[in-house]
Amino acid sequence: MTRVSALLIPVVAALTLGAAAAASAQTDCTKLVPPSPWGPNDQTGATNRVTPAVTKAAAAEIQEGKVIPMSYILKDGIPLFGSRFTKTILTATSLAPGAAFGENQLTYMEDTWLSQSHVGTHLDGLGHIGRQDCYYNQTPMGKFINQNSLTRLGLEHIKTFATRGVLIDMVRVYQQAGKLRSNPACRKPCLDKGTVITPADLQAGLKMYNVTLREGDIVVIHTGWGDLFEQFPAQNALFNSGEPGIGKDAAKWLIDQKVVAVGADTWAVEVIPGENPKEAFIVHNMLITDNGIHIIENVRTDLMAEEAARTGRATFFFSMTVPKAYGLTGNFVGIEGIR
Amino acid sequence: MSPSPRSSRSSGRRWASWGRLALAGAAALAVAAAGAAERRPQVAFANLTEEPGVTLEGTGFTGRDVREGFELAARRYPVDMVFYDNGRDGGRALANAEDAVARKVDVYIQYFPDPEVNRRVADRLRAAGIPVLAINYPVPGAPLYTADNLAAGRIAGEALGRFAAEHWRGQPVVAVLVGSVGDEIARVTERARGVREGLARLLPGVRVAALDTRGNPGQVGPLLGRFAAAHPGAKILVAAMDDASALAAKAALEAVGRARDAAIVSHGVDRSIHGGMNDRKELDPNNRGSIVLGSVAFFLDRYGEDVLPLALRLLRGESVPARTATEHRLITHATIFREYPPYDMN
Numbered sequence: 290m291t292r293v294s295a296l297l298i299p300v301v302a303a304l305t306l307g308a309a310a311a312a313s314a315q316t317d318c319t320k321l322v323p324p325s326p327w328g329p330n331d332q333t334g335a336t337n338r339v340t341p342a343v344t345k346a347a348a349a350e351i352q353e354g355k356v357i358p359m360s361y362i363l364k365d366g367i368p369l370f371g372s373r374f375t376k377t378i379l380t381a382t383s384l385a386p387g388a389a390f391g392e393n394q395l396t397y398m399e400d401t402w403l404s405q406s407h408v409g410t411h412l413d414g415l416g417h418i419g420r421q422d423c424y425y426n427q428t429p430m431g432k433f434i435n436q437n438s439l440t441r442l443g444l445e446h447i448k449t450f451a452t453r454g455v456l457i458d459m460v461r462v463y464q465q466a467g468k469l470r471s472n473p474a475c476r477k478p479c480l481d482k483g484t485v486i487t488p489a490d491l492q493a494g495l496k497m498y499n500v501t502l503r504e505g506d507i508v509v510i511h512t513g514w515g516d517l518f519e520q521f522p523a524q525n526a527l528f529n530s531g532e533p534g535i536g537k538d539a540a541k542w543l544i545d546q547k548v549v550a551v552g553a554d555t556w557a558v559e560v561i562p563g564e565n566p567k568e569a570f571i572v573h574n575m576l577i578t579d580n581g582i583h584i585i586e587n588v589r590t591d592l593m594a595e596e597a598a599r600t601g602r603a604t605f606f607f608s609m610t611v612p613k614a615y616g617l618t619g620n621f622v623g624i625e626g627i628r
Numbered sequence: 629m630s631p632s633p634r635s636s637r638s639s640g641r642r643w644a645s646w647g648r649l650a651l652a653g654a655a656a657l658a659v660a661a662a663g664a665a666e667r668r669p670q671v672a673f674a675n676l677t678e679e680p681g682v683t684l685e686g687t688g689f690t691g692r693d694v695r696e697g698f699e700l701a702a703r704r705y706p707v708d709m710v711f712y713d714n715g716r717d718g719g720r721a722l723a724n725a726e727d728a729v730a731r732k733v734d735v736y737i738q739y740f741p742d743p744e745v746n747r748r749v750a751d752r753l754r755a756a757g758i759p760v761l762a763i764n765y766p767v768p769g770a771p772l773y774t775a776d777n778l779a780a781g782r783i784a785g786e787a788l789g790r791f792a793a794e795h796w797r798g799q800p801v802v803a804v805l806v807g808s809v810g811d812e813i814a815r816v817t818e819r820a821r822g823v824r825e826g827l828a829r830l831l832p833g834v835r836v837a838a839l840d841t842r843g844n845p846g847q848v849g850p851l852l853g854r855f856a857a858a859h860p861g862a863k864i865l866v867a868a869m870d871d872a873s874a875l876a877a878k879a880a881l882e883a884v885g886r887a888r889d890a891a892i893v894s895h896g897v898d899r900s901i902h903g904g905m906n907d908r909k910e911l912d913p914n915n916r917g918s919i920v921l922g923s924v925a926f927f928l929d930r931y932g933e934d935v936l937p938l939a940l941r942l943l944r945g946e947s948v949p950a951r952t953a954t955e956h957r958l959i960t961h962a963t964i965f966r967e968y969p970p971y972d973m974n
Contacts, residue, residue: 371905485703531971536703561971564704566930569969 315431318423323579325426332446334415334425334581335549339452343505347453350606351627357593357605359509359624361518363409368518368525370556375404375621406620412550412611413584416442417618418570418577425581438616445613447583452505452549454607454626457494458594459486459533460513466493471513474527476520477591479513482531485560486510488542491535498603504547507607510535511590515554518587534560540572544580551576552585552624585609585622593626602628633672633727634711671939672733673698674712674724676740676763682716685764685775686807686814688871688898689928694739701932705940707734718745725749729756735939738770739763741813759942761935771942773935776953777815780924781822781867784893787958788823788865789830791891791921800862803827804855805838806848806877807869816869819895823867834865841873848876849883856886868894871901874920875910887919894923897959897968904970911964922960925967 325331361367363375382388383396390396407413415425416439424430425442433441460478463469472481480486491510495502502508517528532555535543540559543551551558559572576582597603605626612620676684678691695711702709710733712724721740728736729752736758738749746767753760760770792801809820824836839855841847856864864886868874874894881887894901901923902911910920927934934954941948959967 483700483703557971562700563971566700566933567967567969569965569971 315429316421316423318427318429321420321423322425322427325581329426331426331581332415332442333448335547335583336448336450338505338547338549339449340505343453343503344449344451346503347451347606350453350604353628355596355628357596357626357628359589359593359626360410360622361515361587361589363621366522366525367409368521368528368556369405369408370529373405373408375402375408377402377404404621406614406617407586409621410587410589410624411585411621412444412609412619413573413577413586414442414444414447414617414619415577415581415583416616418573420574420578423578425578439618440616443614443616443618444611444620445615447611450507450549450607450609450611452507452607453503454507454509454605455495455500455502456498456509456511456590456593456597456603456605456626457491458497458511458597458603459490459494460511460594461497461598462490462494465497472517472527474520474524475513475516477513477516479516480533482514482533483560483562484512484533485536485564486512486534486539487536488539491539491542498597498601500603502546502548506546506548507550507552507585508543508546508548509585509588509590509593509607510551510553510558511594512554513591515587515590518554518556529556531561532556534558535572536560536564537571537575540575544575544582548582550583550585552588552590554588554590556586558584558586585624588624596626596628600628633724633731669707669734669943670710670731671702671707671735671737671936672710672712672724672728672731673737674714674721674728674739676714677716678713679715683870684814684928685926686777686811686816686819686870687896687926687928688900689896689926693898693929694931697929698932698936701930701936705936707936707940707943714740718742721745722748722752725752729753729758732756733758735759735761735942737761737763737935737939738767739765741765761939761942761948763931763935771938771948771950771952773931773938773952774954775815775926776956777818778822778825779953780895780926780956781819781824782826782829783822783924783956783958784819784867784895785823785826785828786830787826787893787921787924788867788891789827789834792831792834792863792865795891796863800859801831801834801865802859802862803831803834803836803865803867804852805836805867805869806852807839807841807873808843809838809840809869811843811869819869820867827865827867845872845876848873849880852877852880853884856881856884856889862889864890866890866892868892870894871896871898871923874923875901878910878918878920881919890919892920893958894920895926897923897925897927897964898929902959902964902968911959911961913961913965916961918961922958922963924956925959926956927954 327337378401381398422431470481471478512533514532517524605628608625610623675691675695714721736753750768760767762770762772764774766772805820808816827834839851866877868877871894874892877892881890903909938948
């Protein structure tokens with residue numbers, strides 16, 4: 290070893306120690322986010338609850354073969370959060386004269402879909418919401434991202450949503466309690482923005498249809514606010530300006546029921562403005578960050594609410610396709626309630 | 629003039645659970661609950677005015693902002709709100725109090741500036757056994773919740789002084805107050821005094837001028853333009869009495885090419901100066917280079933958050949401090965989303 294290199298060693302060591310010190314100075318996620326009940330390597334979250342037995346039991350909900358659409362059409366002009374966008378570009382070059390293929394004159398068209406993933410009826414994945422840089426299962430997310438995607442907690446880790454769906458019709462609950470304050474812009478009755486849905490409200494909605502939640506269920510809340518979504522773009526500003534939704538107590542109650550996901554016909558599922566003006570989307574933190582429970586936004590609930598009211602049954606087989614898209618934080622989804 | 633109250637039933641736990649708290653104390657609550665097992669306490673709020681465009685307390689907040697703040701805050705408590713609009717009218721304020729007596733509300737929150745009207749309202753409600761809270765203007769015998777203009781001004785003055793000490797050391801510095809600096813009713817005069825005190829603490833000897841726009845932001849441009857021209861070699865600290873004046877001051881300084889020589893601190897933090905995710909306004913995390921360093925928050929839109937807990941203490945028969953002041957804070961580009969988390973989709 291030369292003298293120079295001998296001198297360099299302590300310098301390098303000092304720099305290395307400095308780097309280590311800097312690294313250890315990052316947020317301690319064990320203090321901000323609880324561990325997963327499914328172990329330190331868990332990236333799946335609440336869909337761990339969808340066991341074969343859960344899916345088999347949910348299949349009993351399919352009694353008539355009737356399929357109820359529960360997604361909104363995704364197209365330009367729908368209300369979008371913040372700077373989100375969705376845009377399709379049609380590639381139809383083979384329709385040009387002489388561009389068809391072969392004697393059979395085959396033509397084809399394709400699309401380019403330039404879109405943010407959290408648009409329309411969509412699923413919030415476990416990598417979507419954190420507390421500082423700490424995400425589900427105490428994941429220090431800063432270590433697990435690259436320029437293109439997450440390297441932990443991406444959608445590819447989700448198991449399945451093939452479970453029982455339970456619709457809770459808040460509009461009927463509020464109507465029966467004589468406390469419905471509908472927004473005049475809703476063409477059908479709706480809860481107004483800022484309305485806090487409580488555990489008692491949820492329980493009243495379940496009791497209305499004689500349902501007891503089971504571990505592994507997906508709860509879908511009908512508030513009527515989605516009627517404004519359907520009026521896009523005319524009511525986008527109002528739809529976006531707030532919403533009825535679950536408050537913190539209701540979120541805690543749903544967590545205790547060990548559900549897999551909570552959906553609603555609103556853009557955030559939780560009440561906006563929130564109960565505490567200094568907290569931002571706190572129910573998202575509670576469900577996703579702390580408990581690995583997915584949120585499904587802009588679910589079309591009116592058809593299932595009508596079906597439930599007509600038949601007296603508010604449960605269904607929840608069928609939702611989620612692409613195995615590597616490293617995504619969420620994605621638009623197609624949902625069908627099968628009865 | 630007949631009052632036209634608006635009621636709002638806040639969501640939350642029912643009266644039964646609230647009753648447990650009531651058992652701990654309160655003669656007033658016991659009176660309210662007597663003979664009304666299902667009735668939730670009614671909290672009346674008589675707003676100063678809800679006339680569109682009329683701003684309050686020398687800030688950009690309106691009466692609607694205040695009322696909506698109460699509506700939102702009330703969701704967390706097992707109470708029903710009854711809203712009155714005093715309409716800046718003494719007769720109407722008295723009629724509102726009469727209506728509240730007839731309704732047997734459990735607490736009355738009065739927001740009105742006239743001492744004589746407030747005395748009569750206090751007498752009437754006291755005779756009916758209804759406890760009163762006052763907002764910003766004293767009501768005899770009632771606990772007062774109030775903005776602390778002097779403290780707010782000091783925060784602004786110190787922020788400006790700190791900036792000058794850190795960035796303009798050794799350079800000539802002048803300071804100027806801009807806005808309704810002579811408005812005694814809204815106590816902007818106290819705000820101005822606080823700014824002077826704050827500046828003096830960190831920049832002893834700094835010259836402080838005052839440009840009274842009498843509430844017209846359109847006057848800021850000509851007045852500040854002349855002031856800047858009269859101090860060609862100086863750095864300029866601008867203490868704007870409200871956010872609209874701050875924005876006008878920034879535009880004026882840009883117009884005369886002196887923005888690089890200036891720093892502005894404002895008062896209010898109303899929606900004219902901050903927005904949400906997309907409607908980027910002056911106070912925004914992505915606008916940290918602005919010469920508007922920040923604004924001292926007055927939180928009129930969150931009065932409900934502060935005042936309703938006091939009302940509940942009155943309901944429980946607990947003591948309430950004679951005076952509770954807003955906790956003013958300097959809100960900057962770095963803290964605006966923490967203080968006002970954006971939830972808008974627009």
